[in-house]
């Protein structure tokens with residue numbers, strides 16, 4: 001099987017061809033915002049091509065963990081990250097690894113769709129243009145492919161030059177997905193991607209994400225336990241910055257091992273009674 005190269009070092013062209021997506025291994029990861037510790041020695045693995053859902057009460061550190069996986073905290077000097085994050089065995093925090101190249105391999109979709117100023121096409125081709133692709137035909141092909149994969153092509157094909165802000169909220173979130181997919185990321189991080197959407201747009205996005213399984217490795221932060229159950233192959237529960245349990249989705253919901261998981265699921269009304 002084709003192996004992808006490791007994290008790209010400064011001055012190298014990042015990999016673009018999709019092959020087997022990488023596995024992720026998080027080892028002893030801790031994060032501090034100033035002196036406040038937000039993550040406490042998290043270790044977990046994400047298998048190549050699977051969807052891992054991160055769940056837990058508000059403030060438990062889900063988004064903090066997600067932002068470690070593409071070195072987004074590097075942009076905030078008040079944040080300290082300790083530990084390792086390995087993509088196919090290579091530490092993305094190793095000396096000489098370019099964070100921008102990591103973020104190309106590890107794309108992200110945020111909770112609220114925030115289109116960039118400019119047209120629909122400009123939004124989708126933003127990343128590829130940043131990485132030096134100039135040929136208009138190539139950019140158009142990239143935009144079409146990404147918009148198709150994000151389920152938006154048929155709705156926007158005749159108005160690619162219109163402002164992205166003209167789109168509905170649900171369309172804007174799919175545009176953000178297209179913008180991330182335009183760089184052919186191997187890993188996709190999703191921070192509550194459907195929570196700001198109406199149920200129909202949320203359902204559509206969820207089906208699109210399910211379709212990405214296998215071609216990308218996905219890590220999804222969600223408060224929606226039904227969504228985690230529908231989408232994820234495995235679920236990880238964080239409480240107070242600690243990893244409580246990481247298990248196959250069915251086992252997580254039906255036979256949780258840790259009493260704190262049992263309490264969390266019971267409080268959310270998601271624990272089936274023995275007699276069920």
Ligand SMILES: Nc1ncnc2c1ncn2[C@@H]1O[C@H](COP(=O)(O)OP(=O)(O)OP(=O)(O)O)[C@@H](O)[C@H]1O
Nearest residue numbers: 033036038056057058059060061062063064065223
């Ligand atoms: N930029 C920041 N500066 C300071 N503290 C922060 C920052 N971001 C998060 N925190 C703190 O770190 C802890 C974890 O926050 P985080 O956003 O990762 O939790 P979360 O589980 O994603 O929460 P939610 O479900 O409410 O989005 C919280 O105590 C939060 O207040």
